[in-house]
Amino acid sequence: MAKNTPKTEQKASKTKAAAEKPGEPEKDPKPAPKAAAPEKKQKPLSTRVYERELRKLQIELVKLQLWIKERGLKVAVIFEGRDAAGKGGTIKRLTETLNPRIVRVVALPVATEKEKTQWYFQRYVAHLPAAGEMVVFDRSWYNRAGVERVMGFCTPEQVEEFFRSVPEFEKMLIRSGIILIKYWFSVSDEEQERRFQQRMDDITRRWKLSPMDLESRKRWVEYSRAKDDMFRFTDTKQSPWYVVQADDKKRARLNCISHLLSMIPYEDLTPPKMELPPKQVDDSYVRPPFADQTFVPEYVIAEEKKK
Numbered sequence: 001m002a003k004n005t006p007k008t009e010q011k012a013s014k015t016k017a018a019a020e021k022p023g024e025p026e027k028d029p030k031p032a033p034k035a036a037a038p039e040k041k042q043k044p045l046s047t048r049v050y051e052r053e054l055r056k057l058q059i060e061l062v063k064l065q066l067w068i069k070e071r072g073l074k075v076a077v078i079f080e081g082r083d084a085a086g087k088g089g090t091i092k093r094l095t096e097t098l099n100p101r102i103v104r105v106v107a108l109p110v111a112t113e114k115e116k117t118q119w120y121f122q123r124y125v126a127h128l129p130a131a132g133e134m135v136v137f138d139r140s141w142y143n144r145a146g147v148e149r150v151m152g153f154c155t156p157e158q159v160e161e162f163f164r165s166v167p168e169f170e171k172m173l174i175r176s177g178i179i180l181i182k183y184w185f186s187v188s189d190e191e192q193e194r195r196f197q198q199r200m201d202d203i204t205r206r207w208k209l210s211p212m213d214l215e216s217r218k219r220w221v222e223y224s225r226a227k228d229d230m231f232r233f234t235d236t237k238q239s240p241w242y243v244v245q246a247d248d249k250k251r252a253r254l255n256c257i258s259h260l261l262s263m264i265p266y267e268d269l270t271p272p273k274m275e276l277p278p279k280q281v282d283d284s285y286v287r288p289p290f291a292d293q294t295f296v297p298e299y300v301i302a303e304e305k306k307k
Helices: 007-019 047-071 087-095 156-175 189-201 211-218 220-234 249-263 302-306
Strands: 074-081 103-106 133-138 178-186 241-245
Touching: 047 087, 047 133, 047 249, 074 087, 087 103, 087 133, 087 249, 156 178, 156 220, 178 249, 189 211, 211 220, 241 249
Parallel strands: 074 133, 074 178, 103 133, 178 241
Antiparallel strands: none
């Protein structure tokens, strides 16, 4: 006796069938990679070791930045993954020592009513890199395959069209000379729960926890299915997904940055060390008295006040 197929699986089958219709761009989507055997849990990195290794990688990022600028490269890096998987923290460490005129972060808000009527990729195209730039997308056009699909912000037909279009869209970007690199941050159910609790308990982190994040907890399995479908249709040879195991934040940051550096061959173009010129001296100039200026008051530190 045949088993009943759940509606979610029926939708996934329809999506796959639609993408395999004759004449469509992606006739043979790459099958989802098999899950690797779980590795032995590594010992947490000490802060000293982590900061030492991060400093090494950030110096290499500066060299990569100079190479991108000098050679006129166009680099687009996509960060996707579960809520609280550590994308933002990695992006912060990736970019904090770089020139924002060369390396910029794009985190688009919810589409406006006008943008909703445009070609889906249109608002993302405006932020793609020009020559000599690297753009880091903190979430991207893959919103349609994830949150929009799971939360019902788009129709099943729009999702199917996305799966048909995105492989061709990314091929066009690559043919135009853009180096496209895609990262998926994977976090376990237990670790996500722990991070959500941290955000709820810490007022300085609570802004990171939106109602949408809380809703995602209730739809964990639906997000898993959506992610698996997304990988099946968009993990292609020309534009593969690179998965970052993110339960250990420190290792995830080091692993991701190290991998990014390995993806773009570069040379060290660090300019020679600069020397400060002598300061101008003009004894005839008399500065106005400091008392005429308004200074910011000193911040009172309790321990110092007691002394």
